[in-house]
Amino acid sequence: MARQRASGLLAFDFFIRGYRVSGHVSTHTRSVADMLDDALHSYLELQDVYISRISQPADIIATYSHAKLRKDTLLFAIVPIRESLAKAVRSVSYFGKERVPVWLTLPMFEIEGEVQATGMSFDLEAFLAERSGQYVAITDGVARPTSAPDTSFSGEALLVNQRCIDLFCTGKPSS
Amino acid sequence: MKRILIVDDDPEICKLVEFALQQAGFAVLIAEDGQKGLAMAREHQPDVAILDVMMPSMHGYELCRRLRADPRTAEAGIIILTARSQPIDEQAAMKAGADLFVAKPAVLSELVERVQALLYEAERKAAASPPRPESRPATKPEPIAKSGGRLVACLGPVPGTGVTTLAINLALAFAAWQRNAIPLVDLGGAPGSVLESLGIVSEGQQRGLSSSEGELSWETLAPQLVAYHAGLHILPSPTTERVPPAVTHKAVSLLCKRFPLVIADAGHSLNARSTPVLLSANLILLVTNPEAHVMQALSGTLAALQEQGYPARRILAVVNNLEPKTRASLEELRSEITRPILSVIPYEPAIKYTQHTQRPLLAMNPRSPASRAIGQLTMQLARGLHLEKAAG
Numbered sequence: 099m100a101r102q103r104a105s106g107l108l109a110f111d112f113f114i115r116g117y118r119v120s121g122h123v124s125t126h127t128r129s130v131a132d133m134l135d136d137a138l139h140s141y142l143e144l145q146d147v148y149i150s151r152i153s154q155p156a157d158i159i160a161t162y163s164h165a166k167l168r169k170d171t172l173l174f175a176i177v178p179i180r181e182s183l184a185k186a187v188r189s190v191s192y193f194g195k196e197r198v199p200v201w202l203t204l205p206m207f208e209i210e211g212e213v214q215a216t217g218m219s220f221d222l223e224a225f226l227a228e229r230s231g232q233y234v235a236i237t238d239g240v241a242r243p244t245s246a247p248d249t250s251f252s253g254e255a256l257l258v259n260q261r262c263i264d265l266f267c268t269g270k271p272s273s
Numbered sequence: 274m275k276r277i278l279i280v281d282d283d284p285e286i287c288k289l290v291e292f293a294l295q296q297a298g299f300a301v302l303i304a305e306d307g308q309k310g311l312a313m314a315r316e317h318q319p320d321v322a323i324l325d326v327m328m329p330s331m332h333g334y335e336l337c338r339r340l341r342a343d344p345r346t347a348e349a350g351i352i353i354l355t356a357r358s359q360p361i362d363e364q365a366a367m368k369a370g371a372d373l374f375v376a377k378p379a380v381l382s383e384l385v386e387r388v389q390a391l392l393y394e395a396e397r398k399a400a401a402s403p404p405r406p407e408s409r410p411a412t413k414p415e416p417i418a419k420s421g422g423r424l425v426a427c428l429g430p431v432p433g434t435g436v437t438t439l440a441i442n443l444a445l446a447f448a449a450w451q452r453n454a455i456p457l458v459d460l461g462g463a464p465g466s467v468l469e470s471l472g473i474v475s476e477g478q479q480r481g482l483s484s485s486e487g488e489l490s491w492e493t494l495a496p497q498l499v500a501y502h503a504g505l506h507i508l509p510s511p512t513t514e515r516v517p518p519a520v521t522h523k524a525v526s527l528l529c530k531r532f533p534l535v536i537a538d539a540g541h542s543l544n545a546r547s548t549p550v551l552l553s554a555n556l557i558l559l560v561t562n563p564e565a566h567v568m569q570a571l572s573g574t575l576a577a578l579q580e581q582g583y584p585a586r587r588i589l590a591v592v593n594n595l596e597p598k599t600r601a602s603l604e605e606l607r608s609e610i611t612r613p614i615l616s617v618i619p620y621e622p623a624i625k626y627t628q629h630t631q632r633p634l635l636a637m638n639p640r641s642p643a644s645r646a647i648g649q650l651t652m653q654l655a656r657g658l659h660l661e662k663a664a665g
Binding site for chain 1: 282326327329332334356357359360361362364365377
């Protein structure tokens, strides 16, 4: 979840290999999705950073006032729905939007939720190819560490790094 | 006027919460980081502290732990208000000693209501807390069952049947139902097992108990009780053999004089400390499960109790299913156990979680089937023991 501070900082939870990083991002007029997809910057600037190991995700093991987060290896971030969309993008479809259940795996995590797709029938390949950004917004998402599936992280939206997705399942599970 | 301390590094949030609390008639103190918050809490001793987690100099969990560890601030209500709002964070907050967990962004009116509810609960608990010690001459030990309150002892035939878990949750259920303080006496072989289960760190368990039963009085006993949330007062098991079993027996007797009900966790063995207390109990709950080795040991425990002269009619069984699938049906269990089965507690997957988080099931998930079964067991025992709710 995020919180708006007087200085324009928002707090987010970021998940990288083995760690949960809670920190503030100065988004100004952009969304965090914009910032993650900004190809001109490889790192995301974080302030007031609180780091936990995924094995004990509530225990804060270190805090720093500033940090840089490498964007290409970020697994996913938990964000409010408004922050999951690029501010410039306005998708319109005559066929409306479809909510498609998805289940995907990343290194150390599995994620369940929905993607919003436009068009008459959902085509995963087209969905991934037609997207301009690197991060897929999974709404009503729940992420679970594979080593501790009883622990879950959820939020309005999970911005998942498409490059880190190993398996992308769509539709309802057959069993 | 009640004092509320807000510790948050976000000035905007501080201002908003301060305004809402002042409108509700509270005096508000503000600290911008954990260190200042600690100093301010020690100086002003607020009734409730609202703590952020992500703060410079000291994070909210650490501040919460320090407030709980300091006698000047230990009784304050604590609300964790944080943007780290995952279920695991709530568990961490509770483990650190918080009373409530509120995720940001919070609705101000709801936050104020939570503060009011916390203050109300604190007043209620204070009214139900053990009475102040009185000066009374030491008396000779006497049978506990005749000395006032009822004593219910939980005993398992072997380790790992969930005796401590049941005793804790049963005591919590009684405290909630009776709206009264309930003492839980740890007679278990492993020192500190109840405290460890609840994640309570207590130095010198029963160290203040005198080595002679004649010297033990309510004045020396009361400080040994460790207060836990929701009216639970724990008498930990002694860490030293210096405390003779007769002193523990006397301590339980004194508790029975002060409280309508005392729950004892007798662990899994009849030993020098637990046996005198067990023999004085109004009721022994034999906590068992359908596992073959447990059933085998159960007959030995029953025989041992009867050898000691404990009436069989006061022994009732509680089947605590610790596995999703049971070896035997209820009917088969009835024939094997030979004592009436008072309750069957269904398998609860979250129980492993409660062990990890050191938070009782009843507090963590009061609506689970297992919690409901413990609630029903409480009602059955209350009826059987003719217990009544506290007035008011």
